[in-house]
Amino acid sequence: MIVRTLEECRNSERRVVADTWESVRMLLKEDKMGFSFHITNIYAGTDTHIHYKNHLESVYCISGEGEIEVIGGKTYPIKPGTLYILDQHDNHQLRAYEGADMVMACVFNPPLTGAETHDKDGVYPLVEE
Template sequence: MITTHKSDLEGTSRDASGPGWTSLRLLVKSDGMGFSMTETRVLPGAVLTLEYKNHVEACYCIGGAGTVTELDSGAVHHITPGVLYAPNAHDRHEVRNDGTEPFHLICVFSPALQGDEVHGPDGSYASS
């Protein structure tokens, strides 16, 4: 059984951030679950261009709001609390927060993240 409190992870290598985002890695590869889970915040004004070439991801919004744009098709999805989005085909996408509060997500990645990754120049994480 794995139990942890997020306060035990804050300020450690599992507390990752980059321009416009923070991500607390609640479960990582070394936990042996086969997937990772993060508590992620996209900060107000942030626009993130992402393409997870080595992972699939599912994100569930628990606070704030934002948009996710599929860059190949131009389809725009409005994400609010209770909405899940999953770029299941390694979709190149843009996550935007035009609001005044963080866009708060719980995200699951497969394969699992190591825990200290940050996005590369192409918006992806390196393979785990």
């Protein structure tokens, strides 16, 4: 059994910080579960380009509000209780509205190793341990 708290993960190398977000990676590839699990804060008032060419992701909004725009497609509102699933390696813009960060629970397949950060195209590379 694996038991971790958000706080202990936040105070470790499992916390990754970028310009528009920070991610606490609570479950990683090394845990051998077949997916990774993260609590991610999208900073209020930010706009982030993301395109996971190597991963599928599902995201559940815990708090905060914003929107996700599929590049060349539709824009969807995000608020607490919204789940979106990037099942087509969707190229998208993620926007958090002013006022409060969006707190998101995220699941990745294949699992992340913890070393990933977005490249210039918004992609997480496929990292082999």
